[in-house]
Amino acid sequence: MSVAYFILVVTAISFATGLFVAFIIWVIKWSIISRENDETSGVKGFTRFLSGLSSFREKSEQLAFSGNNMANKELYQFYHGIPVLSRIFSGSEGNKPGNNSSNNELYRYYHGSATSGQTQEKSKDQQQMKSTGNNALNKELYNYYHGKN
Amino acid sequence: MEKIEFGTLFQGIGTLFTGGTTMLIARIGLIALGLFLVYLGKKKILEPLLMIPMGLGMATINAAVMVLPGGKHGNLFVDPLLTDTNELFNILQIDWLQPVYTFTFSNGLIACCIFMGIGVLLDVGYMLRRPFLSIFLAMFAEMGTFLIVPIASAMGMNLGDAASIAMVGGADGPMVLFTSMILSKDLFVPITIVAYLYLGFTYGGYPYLIKLLVPKHIRGIQPPKPKATPPISSSQKLLFAVVICVVLCLLFPVAAPLFFSLFLGVAVKEADIQPVVEFIKGPLLYGSTFFLGLLLGILCEAHLILNPKILPLLLLGILALLLSGIGGLLGGYIVYWFSGKKFNPVIGIAGVSCVPSTAKVAQKAVSEVNPKAIILPDALGANISGVITTAIITGLYVTLIPLFM
Numbered sequence: 001m002s003v004a005y006f007i008l009v010v011t012a013i014s015f016a017t018g019l020f021v022a023f024i025i026w027v028i029k030w031s032i033i034s035r036e037n038d039e040t041s042g043v044k045g046f047t048r049f050l051s052g053l054s055s056f057r058e059k060s061e062q063l064a065f066s067g068n069n070m071a072n073k074e075l076y077q078f079y080h081g082i083p084v085l086s087r088i089f090s091g092s093e094g095n096k097p098g099n100n101s102s103n104n105e106l107y108r109y110y111h112g113s114a115t116s117g118q119t120q121e122k123s124k125d126q127q128q129m130k131s132t133g134n135n136a137l138n139k140e141l142y143n144y145y146h147g148k149n
Numbered sequence: 150m151e152k153i154e155f156g157t158l159f160q161g162i163g164t165l166f167t168g169g170t171t172m173l174i175a176r177i178g179l180i181a182l183g184l185f186l187v188y189l190g191k192k193k194i195l196e197p198l199l200m201i202p203m204g205l206g207m208a209t210i211n212a213a214v215m216v217l218p219g220g221k222h223g224n225l226f227v228d229p230l231l232t233d234t235n236e237l238f239n240i241l242q243i244d245w246l247q248p249v250y251t252f253t254f255s256n257g258l259i260a261c262c263i264f265m266g267i268g269v270l271l272d273v274g275y276m277l278r279r280p281f282l283s284i285f286l287a288m289f290a291e292m293g294t295f296l297i298v299p300i301a302s303a304m305g306m307n308l309g310d311a312a313s314i315a316m317v318g319g320a321d322g323p324m325v326l327f328t329s330m331i332l333s334k335d336l337f338v339p340i341t342i343v344a345y346l347y348l349g350f351t352y353g354g355y356p357y358l359i360k361l362l363v364p365k366h367i368r369g370i371q372p373p374k375p376k377a378t379p380p381i382s383s384s385q386k387l388l389f390a391v392v393i394c395v396v397l398c399l400l401f402p403v404a405a406p407l408f409f410s411l412f413l414g415v416a417v418k419e420a421d422i423q424p425v426v427e428f429i430k431g432p433l434l435y436g437s438t439f440f441l442g443l444l445l446g447i448l449c450e451a452h453l454i455l456n457p458k459i460l461p462l463l464l465l466g467i468l469a470l471l472l473s474g475i476g477g478l479l480g481g482y483i484v485y486w487f488s489g490k491k492f493n494p495v496i497g498i499a500g501v502s503c504v505p506s507t508a509k510v511a512q513k514a515v516s517e518v519n520p521k522a523i524i525l526p527d528a529l530g531a532n533i534s535g536v537i538t539t540a541i542i543t544g545l546y547v548t549l550i551p552l553f554m
Contacts, residue, residue, distance in 0.1 A: 003302040003311075006553055010545050011295050017400060017541050018284045018534075024396060025280035028389050029381075 160215040164222050168214075168451075175451035176211040183208030183446065198435065199345060199442040206446020226447050229255070229338065246447055254444050257330055259437050260323035261410035266434025267323075267504060267536065268414020269426055273389055274381045275529040276537075282527070283500075285480060287534035290500025292476025293318025293469035294542050301465050306458075308554050309333045310340075312546040314462055317344045318469030319539035320351055320503040322441075327407055328543050332550055338448045339459050343466040345445060350470050351503045351510060358474045359514040363495055367485070369519030370493040372527060387419040393537070401544025408540055473501045477531075499528035502535025 156163025165173050186204030190197035210226055217223040227246040231237045241247050253259040276283050294315050301311035309332035316325045317340070325344035329337035359368070394412035398405040417425050453459075481497025495515050499508040508528035515522045 003299045003308065006308070006549070007295055007298050010298075010542070010549065013545055014291070014295075014538065014542050015288055017545075018288050018538050019281070021393060021396070021537060021541070022280040022284040024392060025277060025284075025389060028385065028392065029277050029280065 161212050164214040164216065168222060171455060172451055175455050179211040179449060179451055179454060180208045198438050202439055202443035203446035206443050207449040210447045210449065211451055229448055249440055250444055257327050257406060259441050260326045261406050262433050262437035263323045264407055264410035265414040265429050268411040269418045269430045271415055271533050273386050273415055273533060275526055276533045277381050277389060278526065278530055282484065283530035283534035284538065286477060286497045286531040287500040287538040289480025289497060290473050290477030290535055291319060291538055291542055293472035296472050297465055297469040304461055308550050310336055312550055313340050314465045315469055316543065317347060317466040318473040319542065320348060320470060320473065320501045321536065321539045322348060324539050324543050328546055331547050336458060338453060339462055342445050342449060343462050347466050347470055348503055350467065351501060351506050355474050355498055355507065355510045356514055359495055359498060362478050365518055368495055368515055369522055371522040372493050372524060373491050383419040383421060387416055390415040390419060401548055403547045404540060404544035407543065474498055477501050493524050496524050496527045496531060500531040500535045502532060502539045504532050504536060505529065508532040
């Protein structure tokens, strides 16, 4: 096989490989740009998801060690949110339509007319808070917000 | 008391006169060249980190020739030609640089360490801006790497030697070392020395090449700004490095040590592992470059330079760099024509992967004509792509040539 043919083959494969690499880079770039505003998908979403996982692990390590149910509940609410609660106490957002059933449930939970299950849950929570004087929870929350001394 | 001859007492001088006239001239010439390289390094005309150990090593190794047991001439530095394991084990206990040579140089470790350092210094974000353009220019700037193979073959070299000297066109020292160690075991020392000596050509010669091939009114063109894109985060650059590394290793496992080393450097930087970044770009990179220079100098013995293949290597090396520079500018001109004369063809020469020298040379050449024109981002993109395309061609040569030979 002649050297000229060899070098022709090498040049062709080099260009093809180079363009293939450029294509991969372009795909990565495209996924960055096209999903820039979509926080739940694409590379950005993935990296946020990963950073979210790491912060979840850190917060869990801080809060979930005591076996304190109230702390766990707080933790749950922290991560999954109480959209209804935040909306009630944050002015106009609280009256956002579409939340009526949740609002009602929450209202019943705090102010009565609750279902028997909700009443039981409420009294259990109150009992726990009473028995501990809520110190554990306060300590957990203090540590969470202000860091351990 | 037995009479001691002058030449026996001062063996460096004695061996000068017992080795023949040619050897005498070659040794004195190399001592002078070594000292001249030290001078050029001190004056910062050539890279001092490389030239000072290399020059001093070259001068010293040609001075410190002694008579070994058996009457053979040699030194106590290194024996690069040993292949027998038992002999090697004995020499490891005698020649002081033999451990460094055997365990870092001849297995390519030192090239990989330098590549890790290059990886840490690279910002792949420039390449991510315009990947097709960058790779396109870098491919054209490999013209010397492609064309020197048939030229060297026509001059009587075998394919392995031809490809090794052609790699000088990539202007990437570690890559030349890696390729020639695999494909040209007899000539890898002179080829690597030629490569490192000629890398200064990119600083000294390319500005003249640009002036010769690109008219002034074209040289000052400010290329259009690319569409605004969001800033590229370190996570995205890390993702890029990981994907490209794995893909290239899948394609060319033979060159995987180089790919891995380069992208490991990028990954460590983008993952912000600061202690490791500091270690790689400081002690590892500088230490490896220093020992590479030292070993290259030490390997410049007179009998090696007297090899008749050296002169063609010197010619082909400079021709490879010249052709690559011309190829880069040609690529730049193609983009210039297709962009409606809006692109600055000088950017093309930055595709020669001497990071970041050629990018800086391109920017300087443009700034001389139009101080407001900024081409450095595009030039750096082509420059970094040049490293990747040179690695691709290394992978191809190392994989294909043993099949063809």
